Amino acid sequence: MNVAAPKLLAKSQLLQSVRIAAKRGPYRCFSCSIHVQQQTTPPPSGQDAPRTTHFGFETVAEALKEHKVSAVFSSVASSYDTMNDLMSLGIHRLWKDHFVRNLNPGSNPLTTRSPDSQGWNILDIAGGTGDVAFRMLDHASTINNDAHTRVTVADINPNMLAEGRKRALATPYARSPRLSFMEANAEHLPTIPDNSIDLYTVAFGIRNFTNKDAALREAFRVLKPGGVFACLEFSKVNSSLFDAVYKRWSFGVIPLIGQLVAGDRDSYQYLVESIERFPSQTEFRDMIKNAGFLVPGQGWEDLTGGIAAIHKGVKPIEGHT
Amino acid sequence: MALPTRLARSAIPKLRASPLLPAFQPPQFLLPTLFAPTLHPQSQTSSYHSYEHNPPSPFSVPESAILSSALQHVPAYGFTSTALKLGARDAGYLDVSTNLLPRGVFDLVNYHLVTERLSLKDRVQFPLQGDGGAGDLGRIGVGEKVRTLALARLRANGRVIGRWQEALAIMAQPTHLPASIAELARLSDEIWFLAGDTSVDTSWYTKRASLSAIYSAAEVFMTQDTSSDFVDTERFLVERLEDVERVGGWLGEVGEWVGYTGHSVVNVLRSKGVRI
Numbered sequence: 001m002n003v004a005a006p007k008l009l010a011k012s013q014l015l016q017s018v019r020i021a022a023k024r025g026p027y028r029c030f031s032c033s034i035h036v037q038q039q040t041t042p043p044p045s046g047q048d049a050p051r052t053t054h055f056g057f058e059t060v061a062e063a064l065k066e067h068k069v070s071a072v073f074s075s076v077a078s079s080y081d082t083m084n085d086l087m088s089l090g091i092h093r094l095w096k097d098h099f100v101r102n103l104n105p106g107s108n109p110l111t112t113r114s115p116d117s118q119g120w121n122i123l124d125i126a127g128g129t130g131d132v133a134f135r136m137l138d139h140a141s142t143i144n145n146d147a148h149t150r151v152t153v154a155d156i157n158p159n160m161l162a163e164g165r166k167r168a169l170a171t172p173y174a175r176s177p178r179l180s181f182m183e184a185n186a187e188h189l190p191t192i193p194d195n196s197i198d199l200y201t202v203a204f205g206i207r208n209f210t211n212k213d214a215a216l217r218e219a220f221r222v223l224k225p226g227g228v229f230a231c232l233e234f235s236k237v238n239s240s241l242f243d244a245v246y247k248r249w250s251f252g253v254i255p256l257i258g259q260l261v262a263g264d265r266d267s268y269q270y271l272v273e274s275i276e277r278f279p280s281q282t283e284f285r286d287m288i289k290n291a292g293f294l295v296p297g298q299g300w301e302d303l304t305g306g307i308a309a310i311h312k313g314v315k316p317i318e319g320h321t
Numbered sequence: 322m323a324l325p326t327r328l329a330r331s332a333i334p335k336l337r338a339s340p341l342l343p344a345f346q347p348p349q350f351l352l353p354t355l356f357a358p359t360l361h362p363q364s365q366t367s368s369y370h371s372y373e374h375n376p377p378s379p380f381s382v383p384e385s386a387i388l389s390s391a392l393q394h395v396p397a398y399g400f401t402s403t404a405l406k407l408g409a410r411d412a413g414y415l416d417v418s419t420n421l422l423p424r425g426v427f428d429l430v431n432y433h434l435v436t437e438r439l440s441l442k443d444r445v446q447f448p449l450q451g452d453g454g455a456g457d458l459g460r461i462g463v464g465e466k467v468r469t470l471a472l473a474r475l476r477a478n479g480r481v482i483g484r485w486q487e488a489l490a491i492m493a494q495p496t497h498l499p500a501s502i503a504e505l506a507r508l509s510d511e512i513w514f515l516a517g518d519t520s521v522d523t524s525w526y527t528k529r530a531s532l533s534a535i536y537s538a539a540e541v542f543m544t545q546d547t548s549s550d551f552v553d554t555e556r557f558l559v560e561r562l563e564d565v566e567r568v569g570g571w572l573g574e575v576g577e578w579v580g581y582t583g584h585s586v587v588n589v590l591r592s593k594g595v596r597i
Contacts, residue, residue: 104402107416111403120417198417226414228421294383297423314421316383317413 053210056273062210066185069208070157072267073128077159079262080129086257087268095303096132096203099232099310102301105199106140106149119148120198123222125186125215126205127153128160130179132232134171136201137178150178152192156185187214192222203232207278216291225317229293233284234275235302235309242305250275281309288313370514379435383421386412388432392481395433399484400426400491427497430488434504437477438511445473445515466516468562471536472555474508475543479551486544509533527569535561 051062060068076083084092105120119140124133133151140149155161161181173179184191186202186209200219209215219229237243250272258268279287285299293313301310378385391408398404405419405426422428447461447469478485492501509532518528538561543554587597 103417103420105417107406108403111398111407198415224415226409226418228417230420294381294421296421301423312420312423314383314418 054277056270056277065210066156068270069210072270073157073208074159075264076258076262076267077128077157077163080160080163081131083258083262083268086261087254091304092204095232095308096135098303099201099203099230100132100135100139102310103136103199103201103228103230104139104144105136106144106146108144108146110145117148119146119150121196122149122151122199122201123192123197124151124153125200125202125219126155126208127201127203128155128157128164130164130167130171132201132203133164133179134168134173137171137173148178150180153179153181154184154186154189155181156183158183187211187218189218189222194221195224195227197222198224198227200227200229201231204234206231206233207274213287213291216287216293220292220315223315225315227315229288229313229315231284231288231311232308233311234278235284235300235306236280238302238306246307281306281311284309284311292316380432383412383414383418384428385432387414387418387421388429389436391429392433395429395481395484400429400481400487402426405429424497427491427494427500430491431500431504433481433488434508437474438504438508440477441470441474441511442515444477445470463516463518464562464566467512467518467532468559470512470515471532471539471558471562474512474536475539475554475558476551478540478543482543482546485540489541489544505533505537509536512536531565535565 052059053062053065054060055065055068088095105122107117107119109117122133122136124130124136127133130153133153136151137149140146153161153164155164161183165181168174168179168181171179182191186205200223206212206215216229223229237246254272255265255269258271259265262268278284281300281302285295288299288311289295291313292315294316295311295313299311299313303309380388387405387409389408390411391405393411394404394407398407402419402425405422406416409416409418419425424431447466481488491497506529509529512532513528518525520528535558539554539558542557543551546554548554591597
C-alpha cells in the first residue's frame with residue numbers, strides 16, 4: 001500500500017488547515033487539553049471503592065469517564081470536521097453516506113397507503129454535529145420524497161450540540177420541526193417514551209459510552225417493535241498486513257495531526273486508544289443480541305477492511321421471535 | 322418423435338399422492354447407526370438429502386413473514402425496496418424493519434428461489450413405480466422426470482414473470498452473482514435428485530452443469546414468452562434437453578470410435594514388431 005502519497009496530501013492539507021485555523025480566531029490554543037484537564041472537577045464518588053472502566057488505555061473510575069469524555073469532545077468540537085477529514089483521508093464521509101443509504105430512511109408518500117403517515121421518528125444518539133442527521137433528512141426528502149421524517153439529535157456534550165445547531169443553519173432544516181436537538185445521556189433517556197422510535201442511530205459514539213449494555217437496553221426500550229438499532233463504529237481490521245499499516249497510521253500519525261491541527265494531542269491519543277479497546281465485530285454483535293435484538297444476517301457489515309463496521313439490530317415483534 | 326403426446330403428458334405435473342419418493346434409496350440401515358451422532362435437529366444446513374429429517378427452514382420467522390408478504394406486492398411493484406416495505410407493513414412491521422434483510426432486494430429474489438426449490442418435492446410427485454407388469458403404464462424415465470420437474474419449477478415463476486427480468490438483473494449483479502450461481506446449482510441438484518438420478522461417475526457433474534445451463538436459458542426465454550400457458554417455453558426446454566441427449570450420445574459414439582481405432586492401431590503396430 002502506498003502510504004507516501006496520502007501522507008504528502010495530508011501534509012499539504014494540514015498546513016492549509018493550520019493556516020485557516022490560525023486565521024479563524026482566538027479560541028485555538030495549543031494547550032487547551034491541559035487547560036481542560038485542569039478545569040475538570042472529579043465528581044463526588046459515593047462509594048469507597050468506585051467501579052472502574054477504561055478511558056483509552058487508562059483505567060478510571062466509572063463516574064469519572066463521562067467527565068473525561070466530555071472534556072475530550074469539548075476540546076475537539078470546533079475542529080471536529082477538519083480533523084475527521086484529515087484522520088480518515090475523507091473516507092468517513094463515504095462511510096456515513098453508505099450508512100444512511102443502506103438504512104434508506106423515509107417512506108415514499110406515493111406508495112404509502114395510509115394518508116396519515118407521519119414519516120419515521122429517528123433518534124440520532126451522539127450525533128452532536130449533525131453529520132448523520134442531516135444526511136438522513138436529505139435522503140428522506142430527496143430520495144423518498146418524504147417531508148415528515150424527523151430526527152432528534154441527542155448528545156451528552158453541549159459543545160458538540162452547539163456545533164450542530166450552528167451547522168444546521170446552513171441546511172433547510174434549521175427552523176423546521178423535522179430537526180431537534182436535545183442534551184441527553186444515552187444510558188438514560190427519561191424524556192423519550194417507550195416504543196416511540198423507528199430508527200435509533202449512533203455513529204462513532206457508542207465507543208465512548210461508560211456502560212454500553214445499559215445504552216443498548218435503553219435503545220431497546222425506546223424503539224417501537226420492528227424498530228431498528230443501527231450503529232456505525234470503528235472495529236477490528238481483518239487482514240493482519242493491512243492492520244499493521246493501519247496501526248502505524250492511527251498510533252503514529254493521528255495524535256500528531258491532533259497536535260498540529262487541533263492543538264490537542266491527548267484527545268486524539270484517547271481517540272485511537274478507545275478504538276483499540278472497542279469490542280470486536282462478533283463481541284459487539286453478541287452484545288446487541290443479548291439486549292434482545294434480532295440481528296440481520298451475520299449481524300454486521302465491514303467497511304474499508306474492517307476499520308469501521310455497521311452493526312444492526314431489529315427489535316422483535318411479540319410472538320415473532 | 323411423438324412430441325405432442327409427450328408435451329401433453331409433461332404439461333400436467335403428476336400430482337398423485339405418494340408417501341415415498343421413488344428416488345435413489347440409500348441403504349437405510351446404515352443411516353441411523355453411522356450418522357446418528359452427527360445428526361442435530363437444529364443444525365442449520367446439511368449438504369446431503371436426508372430422508373429422516375426435514376431440514377429447518379433457512380429463514381427465521383420474522384424474515385419469512387416480511388418476505389412472503391413482500392412477494393405478494395412483486396407483480397405490482399417489482400423486486401424493489403417498495404415491495405419490501407409494503408410487505409413489512411403487511412406483516413405488522415415498520416418500514417425500517419426491512420433492515421432485517423442485509424442484502425435488500427436480493428433477499429426477496431433469494432426467498433422466491435429457495436422456497437420454490439424446496440416446495441418442488443411436494444408439488445411434483447411421481448407415482449410409485451410398480452413391478453413393470455401389464456398394469457403399469459410404463460416406467461417414467463429419469464429424463465422425463467427431469468423435464469417435468471424443470472417445467473414445474475419454471476411455471477412457479479409464472480406469477481412474477483412480468484418482473485422476472487428485474488430479478489435476473491439483480492441476480493447478475495457482481496456482488497450477488499456467486500450466491501445466484503450457487504442457488505442455481507442447488508436447484509439442478511434438487512431436480513436430478515428428485516428425478517432419481519443415481520450416477521456416481523463424472524456424469525454427476527456434466528448432468529448438473531448441462532441442466533443448469535438449459536434451465537437458466539429457458540428462464541430467460543420465458544421472460545419473453547407471449548404464448549398462452551408458456552407453451553413456447555415448454556417446447557424450448559424440451560428441445561434443449563433433447564439437444565443435450567443427442568450431443569451426449571454423439572460424444573459417446575465419438576469416444577467409442579476413438580477408443581476402438583486407437584486400440585486397433587496399437588495392435589496392428591505390435592503385430593509388426595513395434596515395441597509399444
